[in-house]
Each structure stands twice: as structure tokens, then as C-alpha cells.
Amino acid sequence: MPKIDNMLAILWMLRSGGKVTAQQISEKLEMNIRTVYRYIDTISTSGVPIISEPGHNGGYSLMNNFIEAPLFFDSEEQTSLVHAAVFAEEAGYYGGEALNRDIERFNYGRHFYDRALFNRPDTTGGADHELGAGLYKNSTTNNVVRSLLQFDMGSLPRGAKIMNAQLNLRLSSVWNDTATSVQLYETSNAWEENRATWNRRTLSSLWTNKGGDYTPTLLSSQTIGALDTAATEPPLFKWPIKAETVQKWMDTPSQNLGLMLKGSNETLATYKKFYSGDAGGMLNYSPKLTITYYPISRLGLECYWSYGSISNPYYRK
Incomplete structure (x- = not known):
């Protein structure tokens, strides 16, 4: 059976509900168990959110809210649809709601949202290829850039205890090599990915500031300078997040309002860019929230069980 057929067969087994072990897949499809592991990694890297639970009674499963995207759009098509939806809604066009449903398809299987904010007040950027932080400056403009991110905690096992977490971003480019501190904060107001601007958090609501x-309260920061163009892959930067912060998001979803990325000195003319979730062909470089946790069934048995972790492109350990 060709490789793609084997991977589709594995995906269908996972879609049947419940957990499936590598051994069960191996026996069902009559393949070596090491091949199963390779196929699982390939499927996960492609964007399918697979949860891996090690140990006794462990196995593979899909996120409960995973839905396959019925259509695929390239980056230019996504950007066009986002802008069309905004225009349609503002103009009262009868097809605005249908366009909004189309936009929601972009988020199937992603389970996170990201957004660049530019201090050109009503510039939209929900389908931008890059996030950023800092100040872009030339003879005619001073453009401060900040970014928003939000991750869905729904795939974590109910009752799990968070041990540690961090935000991982890949540097895509820089404007001006001057080193600067890029800081991470919790967002304090709800926002919409395809509606938020420098002034607005939704189409109808303004930011307080x-x-x-x-x-x-600063979560963490990273000092970033020049981009190493000789590197084989984009540099990885990590922002630690306290375990109690992510625990709060999981236990009380209404308090998960996302994250704000900004430069510590927004008068310093330097601008650092990172791959966003809309960077076409760059799935491996998308923003990731890494979480290590104890499933509730293993609390009190830390010395005897390995740690649980989520295995998919957006939550990884």
C-alpha cells in the first residue's frame, strides 16, 4: 500500500473515536511498528492535531474539536477573503455572514490565533505571514508593531496539572540588526483574529488603550539582534510562561485572552519578525505553545510515570 494510503488509513482509525495504540495500528495495517511511529509524526507535522498519551492505557487520539478543512486556500486567497469579509460586513452586504463562515475554515485544525497590530489605526492583518514587535522607521513613517496570540486549551486532559510551558517562535526576518528585548504579556481584553487593529479589538469594540x-506583569522576554542568514533553519526563540498562568487558562477558559508580544523600547528603530500561522509552506515554523503536564490519573505517581505531553504542531514537548 502506498505511503499516502497508509497515512489516510491511520487517520481514519484515529477518527473512529477513542485511543488507538501503535501496536493496534501495526497489526491492523500489517506494518512495522517503527513505520507507524514515522507515519504518526508525518501526519502530526502536516497539521493534524494528534494527542499522544504514553504509558499504560495510553495511545493516540485526535482533539475532540478537530474538523478537517473542506477547502484549501493559498495565502493570497486567504488574505483576499479576510478583506472581503471585513468590507462585506461594514457595507451591510447580504453575503457577509457566508464569508465569515469561510474564514472560520482557516482555523480548523489550527487551534490557535495570531494577529499583527500596526499603529496605522485600522490596518487589518489577520492573514499576515509574519508577526512582529518593534519600530519600523523611515523618512516618512514611524510604525510601531505588536502581535497577539491565543492558544486553545481544550485539547488538554481535564484535571491535568501543568508543570511548565513556553511560547516558541521562529525568527523570519529583521529590519535593523540592533538588538532589542521582545517582551511577552497576557492580553487583558478579548479580541478577534480577523478584526483586531491598533484601535479596535473587534469590529464593534475599541481597545481601552x-x-x-x-x-x-511581564511573563518573560528575549533579546533578539541580527538574523543569522547562514543558519540551516530559522532561529528559535522561547518565552517561558509560568505554569500557574496556563493552569488558569485551562481551568477557567474565559480567562484565556491570549498573549501580547511587544518591544521593550518602542522608540528604538528596530523591528523583529516571526513566522505566523498563515505563513504558506512554513507549517513547521508556526507559533507553538509547549506544555508539559501530569494527567490526572498520574498525579501522586510522578516518580513512576513519564510526563504527558501533547503531540501536534501547536502544542509540543
Whole structure:
């Protein structure tokens, strides 16, 4: 059976509901168990959110809210649809709601949202290829850039205890090599990916403070300078997030309002860019939230069980 047929067969087994072990897949499809592991990794890398639970009674399963995207759009088509939906809704066009449903298809299987904010007040950027933080400056403009991210906690096992977490971003490009500190904060107001601008958090609601509302407590920061163009892949930067913060998001989803990425000195003329979830052909470089946790069934048995982790492109350990 060709490779693609084997991977589709595995996907159909996972869609049947419940957990499936590598051994069960191996026996059902009559293939070596090491081949099963390779296929699972390939499927996961392609964007299918597979949850891996090690140990006794472990196995593979899909996120409960996973739905296959019925259509595929390239980056230019996504951007066009986003702008068309905004125009249609503002103009009262009768097809606006249908366009909004189309846009929601972009998020099937993604389970996170991201957004660049530019201090050109009503510039939209929900389908931008890059996130950013800093100040872009030339003879005619000073453009401060910040970014928003939000990850869905629904795939974590109910009752799990978070041990640690971090945000992983891949540097895509820089404007001006000057080193600067890029800081991470919690967002303090709800926002919409395809509607948020420097002034607005949704189509009908303004930010309390222009540029986005965020809590004053710094989560973490990274100092970033020049881009190493000789590297074989984009540099990886990691922002640690306290376990209790992510635990709060999981236990009380209404408090998960996302993250704000911004430069510490927004008068310093340097601008750092990172791959977003809309970077075509760059799935491996999409933003990731890495979480390590104890499933509730293993609490109190930490010395005897390996840690649980989520295996998919957006939550990885």
C-alpha cells in the first residue's frame, strides 16, 4: 500500500473515536511498528492535531474539536477573503455572514490565533505571514508593531496539572540588526483574529488603550539582534510562561485572552519578525505553545510515570 494510503488509513482509525495504540495500528495495517511511529509524526507535522498519551492505557487520539478543512486556500486567497469579509460586513452586504463562515475554515485544525497590530489605526492583518514587535522607521513613517496570540486549551486532559510551558517562535526576518528585548504579556481584553487593529479589538469594540490591552506583569522576554542568514533553519526563540498562568487558562477558559508580544523600547528603530500561522509552506515554523503536564490519573505517581505531553504542531514537548 502506498505511503499516502497508509497515512489516510491511520487517520481514519484515529477518527473512529477513542485511543488507538501503535501496536493496534501495526497489526491492523500489517506494518512495522517503527513505520507507524514515522507515519504518526508525518501526519502530526502536516497539521493534524494528534494527542499522544504514553504509558499504560495510553495511545493516540485526535482533539475532540478537530474538523478537517473542506477547502484549501493559498495565502493570497486567504488574505483576499479576510478583506472581503471585513468590507462585506461594514457595507451591510447580504453575503457577509457566508464569508465569515469561510474564514472560520482557516482555523480548523489550527487551534490557535495570531494577529499583527500596526499603529496605522485600522490596518487589518489577520492573514499576515509574519508577526512582529518593534519600530519600523523611515523618512516618512514611524510604525510601531505588536502581535497577539491565543492558544486553545481544550485539547488538554481535564484535571491535568501543568508543570511548565513556553511560547516558541521562529525568527523570519529583521529590519535593523540592533538588538532589542521582545517582551511577552497576557492580553487583558478579548479580541478577534480577523478584526483586531491598533484601535479596535473587534469590529464593534475599541481597545481601552490603543495598541491593545495587556496586563502590566511581564511573563518573560528575549533579546533578539541580527538574523543569522547562514543558519540551516530559522532561529528559535522561547518565552517561558509560568505554569500557574496556563493552569488558569485551562481551568477557567474565559480567562484565556491570549498573549501580547511587544518591544521593550518602542522608540528604538528596530523591528523583529516571526513566522505566523498563515505563513504558506512554513507549517513547521508556526507559533507553538509547549506544555508539559501530569494527567490526572498520574498525579501522586510522578516518580513512576513519564510526563504527558501533547503531540501536534501547536502544542509540543
